[in-house]
Amino acid sequence: MTAPEPQFDELYRDIIVDHYRRPRHHGTLAAPTQQAEGVNPVCGDEIRMDVSIHDAVIDGIAFDGQGCAISQSSASMLTERVQGHTIAETKDVIGKFRAMMVDGAAADSGLGDLVALEGVAQLPVRVKCALLAWNVLQEALQQAAPAAGKEPA
Amino acid sequence: MLDVGRIKQDFPILGQQVHSRRLVYLDNAATTQKPRQVIDALVRYYETTNANIHRGIHTLAVQATDQYEDVRTKAAAHIGASNPQDIVFTRNTTESINLVARAWGDTNLGEGDEIVLSLMEHHSNIVPWQLLARRTGAVLRFIDFRDDGTLDLDQARGLIGERTKLVSIVHMSNVLGTINPVAELAEMAHAAGALLLVDGAQSAPHLPVDVTQLGCDFFGFSLHKMLGPTGVGVLWAKPGLLEEMEPFLGGGEMIAIVKPEGSTWADVPHKFEAGTPNIADVIASGAAFDYLRELGMDSVREHEKAITAYAMDSLQRIPGVSIHGPLDVEQRGGAVSFSMDCAHPHDISTIVDGHGVAIRAGHHCAQLLMRRLGVPATSRGSFAIQRRCRCAHRGVAACEEDVC
Numbered sequence: 001m002t003a004p005e006p007q008f009d010e011l012y013r014d015i016i017v018d019h020y021r022r023p024r025h026h027g028t029l030a031a032p033t034q035q036a037e038g039v040n041p042v043c044g045d046e047i048r049m050d051v052s053i054h055d056a057v058i059d060g061i062a063f064d065g066q067g068c069a070i071s072q073s074s075a076s077m078l079t080e081r082v083q084g085h086t087i088a089e090t091k092d093v094i095g096k097f098r099a100m101m102v103d104g105a106a107a108d109s110g111l112g113d114l115v116a117l118e119g120v121a122q123l124p125v126r127v128k129c130a131l132l133a134w135n136v137l138q139e140a141l142q143q144a145a146p147a148a149g150k151e152p153a
Numbered sequence: 154m155l156d157v158g159r160i161k162q163d164f165p166i167l168g169q170q171v172h173s174r175r176l177v178y179l180d181n182a183a184t185t186q187k188p189r190q191v192i193d194a195l196v197r198y199y200e201t202t203n204a205n206i207h208r209g210i211h212t213l214a215v216q217a218t219d220q221y222e223d224v225r226t227k228a229a230a231h232i233g234a235s236n237p238q239d240i241v242f243t244r245n246t247t248e249s250i251n252l253v254a255r256a257w258g259d260t261n262l263g264e265g266d267e268i269v270l271s272l273m274e275h276h277s278n279i280v281p282w283q284l285l286a287r288r289t290g291a292v293l294r295f296i297d298f299r300d301d302g303t304l305d306l307d308q309a310r311g312l313i314g315e316r317t318k319l320v321s322i323v324h325m326s327n328v329l330g331t332i333n334p335v336a337e338l339a340e341m342a343h344a345a346g347a348l349l350l351v352d353g354a355q356s357a358p359h360l361p362v363d364v365t366q367l368g369c370d371f372f373g374f375s376l377h378k379m380l381g382p383t384g385v386g387v388l389w390a391k392p393g394l395l396e397e398m399e400p401f402l403g404g405g406e407m408i409a410i411v412k413p414e415g416s417t418w419a420d421v422p423h424k425f426e427a428g429t430p431n432i433a434d435v436i437a438s439g440a441a442f443d444y445l446r447e448l449g450m451d452s453v454r455e456h457e458k459a460i461t462a463y464a465m466d467s468l469q470r471i472p473g474v475s476i477h478g479p480l481d482v483e484q485r486g487g488a489v490s491f492s493m494d495c496a497h498p499h500d501i502s503t504i505v506d507g508h509g510v511a512i513r514a515g516h517h518c519a520q521l522l523m524r525r526l527g528v529p530a531t532s533r534g535s536f537a538i539q540r541r542c543r544c545a546h547r548g549v550a551a552c553e554e555d556v557c
Contacts, residue, residue, distance in 0.1 A: 008172065008507030012500065043499055043515055044529040066529055068497035126503060 006122040012069065015077075015116045020069040025062045025079035032060070036139040040128055045071040047133045051140045056087050063136075068129055070120055075133035077114045087141060094134055101127050155448060155456045157541045163188040163444075164539050174509030177544045182327050182355060182488040182535035183513055184377045188444055191380055195437035206432055207406060207423070220436045225422075227442035228387050232353070232372060233363030239395060241388040241425040242435055246354040247277040249373030249388035250321070252425060253350055254281040256398040257371075258319070264290035267316040269347075271296040271304060271333075272525045273326045276518040278352045282321065291318070295521070302329040302478035302485075310341060317347040324356035324367075328517045328531065329478030330461070330485035332360070339368030354378055357387075358537070359457055359486050361450040364389055381441035382434040388425075395421040402427040453538055457487040460536045464489055464545040471553050477531055487536035490517070495557040498532040508551035 032050035039046045045067030052060030061079045065072065078097075082090045097114060099105035100121060107115040120130045161167055164186045169176050178186060198220070204213035206221050225237040234240065243249045262268070268282045272295050279293075286293055294317075296309045304322075313320060320342040325332050335351055342349040350371040356362055357372075358379030364372050371394070376385040390398075400407055400418055404427035409417040418424045445453065462482045468474050473494035479485040493501060498514035505512055512534045516523045523529065534548050 005172070006507070008504065011503065011507075044523070045499075046529075068499040070500070123503065126499070129499065 007119055010119040011123070013116045013119075015113055016069060016073040019073035019076035019113075023063075023072060023076040025076070025083065026064055027062050028064065029060050029062045032062075034140040034143045036136045036143065037065075038132055038136040038139065040067075040071070040132055043067070043129070045129060045132055047071065047075050047136045049075075049133070049136045049140055051137070053087065058082050058085055058087070058090060063133065067132070070117070070126055070129040071132050074114075074117055074130045075136075077112075077117070078133045078137060081112055081114060082137070090137070090141065094138060097134055098131070101130055155452055155538055157456075157539065160188075160448075160539050163190065165189060165192070167539060171509040171511070172507050177508075177510045177540075177547045179534040179536065179540065179544070179548050180511045180513050181358075181537035181540075182378070182517075182533065184383065185358065185380050185537050186539065187382065188380055188440075190440045190444055191382065191437050194440035195382060195433055198433050198436045202436075203433070205429055217432060217436070220439070221430075221432055224435050224439040224442070227439050227446075229389070231362070231442050231445070232357060232374075232387075232389055233365055234389050235365075236392055238420075238422055239390055239392055241390070241395070241422045242430055243373075243386035243388055244384055244431070245375045245377070245386035246352060246373045247281075247386070249371075249386050250277055250350065250352065251281045252388055252401045253371050253373075253390075254285045256401045256425070257348075257394070258282075258285040258291075259288065260399055262289045262291045262318050265316065266291045266318045267294050267314075268292070269294045269296060269309070269312050269317050269320045269342075271298065271322055273298055273304070273329055273331065273519065273522050274321075274323055275327055275352065275354070276520070277354075278321055278323060278350075279521065282319075292316075296322075297525070298329070298331070301480075302326075302331050304331065304333050306334065306337060309338065313338075313341045313345050313347065315345060317342065317345045319348050319350060321350040321352070323352040323354075324362075325353075325360065325486045325488075326478065326519075326522075327355050327488055328490050328519050328522050328533065330488045330490070331478055332356070332484055332486060335367045335369060339370075343368070355486060355488060358445075360454055364391075370394060376434070376438040376441055379441055380444055381438040384431045385434045385438045395425065398425075400427070401425050404428045406430075448538065456538060457536055458482045460540055460542055460545055461485065461487045461489060463542040464534060464536065464549065467546065467549040468552070471549070471557075473557065474552075477526055477528075488533060489535065490531040490533045492528055492531055493552065493556060498530040501532045501552060501556050504555050505548060505551040508547065508555070510548045510551050512548060 029050035034051040037048040047065040049063045063075045096108040107118045204217045206218040229237045339349045348370040351369040353374040357374035370391045372389045377383040407427040477490040502514035
């Protein structure tokens with residue numbers, strides 16, 4: 001069983017480079033309800049994330065940090081994708097993104113621009129870069145659980 | 154000059170293609186590839202001589218013991234040491250340093266004693282001393298380096314003083330490539346009554362080394378970074394030092410007499426080689442020492458200086474590239490770390506990998522150094538004997554064409 005040959009031309013698509021050079025929702029929120037951060041100790045990539053949740057809807061999200069194009073563009077696209085969505089919808093997106101990156105599932109059209117990161121799944125050493133922001137978001141959502149009152153512990 | 158065309162034929166792994174391009178392996182500071190002679194020696198041992206050493210009477214045990222001990226002599230010769238009995242085989246440089254921290258440090262350091270390191274150390278020459286400091290109450294001090302990547306000797310002079318018990322310094326930096334003035338540090342350490350340990354992981358493979366000229370008290374290096382197999386390290390100690398040290402690991406092989414109330418130790422170096430050692434890889438390491446001796450370490454150094462100069466010169470022509478470390482090849486070895494304004498090191502490494510070029514990206518086990526440089530990571534190409542300027546060119550071209 002051999003892994004499919006990575007397509008290097010596909011890896012750094014324009015949209016990834018664009019999000020890396022001009023990250024969306026970059027910075028901090030004035031009044032976050034949740035904050036989380038994460039690092040990849042092996043490579044030093046860092047993401048800090050502010051999230052504002054009211055009535056189970058993400059009405060604000062911002063991130064900053066440093067790292068490679070894959071980690072930072074993934075964070076930027078994440079913020080665009082989940083801003084304005086409910087926690088339930090966001091968890092669905094997280095699940096679809098993880099399925100694409102970790103389980104080798106075909107890209108789901110519900111992922112939008114994030115589909116551009118599909119090629120990273122063929123490079124196991126880089127998958128953790130793409131997942132970092134998602135782990136941070138998940139941690140932030142876990143903090144949201146008590147406030148939302150209906151999330152499982 | 155080295156006949157690189159012929160040398161390359163000795164490295165089976167270099168004949169392959171990676172991502173449909175002929176492999177250009179520029180990660181020699183992490184580990185080198187192995188010549189056919191080393192691979193054959195490993196196979197030959199298992200096919201003809203395999204037996205446990207030192208305690209057997211039968212023919213194979215005697216042959217294996219002779220071959221193993223013969224490599225101790227070669228290891229001593231490689232670093233200009235006169236006595237093979239001052240050579241201890243370990244797993245790697247890291248274990249060599251840990252051995253000193255335990256077997257020498259635990260009995261010779263106390264509260265308030267100082268260990269002087271530098272900010273360009275590999276984690277293997279930082280963490281064992283942090284652990285030792287925690288056990289003994291000793292304190293760590295760090296020598297900074299100048300912006301050109303050379304060690305700040307003036308600061309070293311101020312730091313090394315009467316509280317100093319040990320100076321432990323890297324001979325050639327795995328990130329900056331800097332070759333440190335070990336002999337001067339030895340003088341400073343000895344004037345203060347301290348010992349000097351030299352981390353030779355990057356120097357023993359690439360420079361002529363003479364421990365007597367360096368004036369150090371301990372010297373550690375790893376075979377896998379110098380054409381040998383993984384799992385073999387060397388610790389050399391100045392004559393007489395090993396005898397004074399406590400054992401590192403206890404077990405078979407390292408004892409003289411074992412009684413219920415206590416044991417006595419084998420003579421050095423066996424006192425420090427508890428348990429069955431890595432016999433096969435040590436014996437195969439003999440072929441690596443032979444290979445380098447036949448080339449001559451002076452020729453190795455000259456070849457690598459030329460390719461390093463070429464690589465640095467070409468890299469600097471790319472806009473937005475900065476090289477970390479000395480630019481004068483007399484002051485440095487073939488590990489060339491660089492940053493590119495336009496891309497993160499991990500992205501650079503992935504992109505050039507797509508061209509079949511293997512370089513390393515990351516903190517290179519030197520987080521103190523990264524913090525000092527103010528970067529999260531760097532990209533690093535590192536050269537060895539089986540590389541030519543043409544290969545460096547492919548690495549540079551891959552960066553230039555595709556990264557920005």
